[in-house]
Amino acid sequence: MVSQSLPNQYLADPDVQLMMQVISGDDSAFEDLVKRYQDRLIGFFYHLIRDRTAAEDMAQEVFMRVYKARERYTARARFSTWLFRIAHNLASNQKRGLARRREIPLSGSSDPEEAVRREQEFLAEKSALMPTRQIDSKETQHIVRNALDSLNERQKTAVLLHKFEGMSYQDIGEIMDLNVVAVKSLLSRARGNLKEVLERHL
Numbered sequence: 001m002v003s004q005s006l007p008n009q010y011l012a013d014p015d016v017q018l019m020m021q022v023i024s025g026d027d028s029a030f031e032d033l034v035k036r037y038q039d040r041l042i043g044f045f046y047h048l049i050r051d052r053t054a055a056e057d058m059a060q061e062v063f064m065r066v067y068k069a070r071e072r073y074t075a076r077a078r079f080s081t082w083l084f085r086i087a088h089n090l091a092s093n094q095k096r097g098l099a100r101r102r103e104i105p106l107s108g109s110s111d112p113e114e115a116v117r118r119e120q121e122f123l124a125e126k127s128a129l130m131p132t133r134q135i136d137s138k139e140t141q142h143i144v145r146n147a148l149d150s151l152n153e154r155q156k157t158a159v160l161l162h163k164f165e166g167m168s169y170q171d172i173g174e175i176m177d178l179n180v181v182a183v184k185s186l187l188s189r190a191r192g193n194l195k196e197v198l199e200r201h202l
């Protein structure tokens with residue numbers, strides 16, 4: 001039974017409702033959550049560490065942690081915010097033990113076309129970053145990948161959550177344990193760094 005004391009905006013989250021079903025013992029609801037978020041988590045980790053196998057392993061670890069924590073779960077945020085906070089903490093804890101710079105083609109991601117589309121949309125999101133010439137998708141991938149990899153880990157995480165996952169400043173703050181002002185500052189520095197790198201190529 002869902003507590004009536006929970007904020008309405010969280011109760012309205014369909015993924016929160018699925019998690020409540022998981023708590024009640026519905027394993028099919030957990031499978032639904034895995035289907036909804038598996039590719040997103042793999043993409044998030046892949047963009048951070050550039051290692052397909054490690055990204056898959058880390059996504060699996062996140063789901064294991066979610067399942068183990070199910071009886072302690074309380075809906076104090078949107079489910080996606082809670083999930084990516086777990087993912088962020090895992091990435092931070094394991095970053096030193098991973099081959100973060102291994103060269104793996106983007107086509108090795110779970111959905112290559114979706115990854116290309118997201119990176120192209122990210123590139124064009126700000127008019128200042130719009131290319132002055134036509135570039136093919138492979139070149140776009142390479143340029144955006146290098147630009148993202150030029151950021152430090154905190155900046156890259158904030159950009160991935162904001163531009164790729166569409167999360168608000170407040171959500172990012174909850175995930176990264178920052179206030180909204182700090183998130184805005186972090187993204188502002190990231191945009192400046194990205195612009196500098198992209199302008200050299202575009």
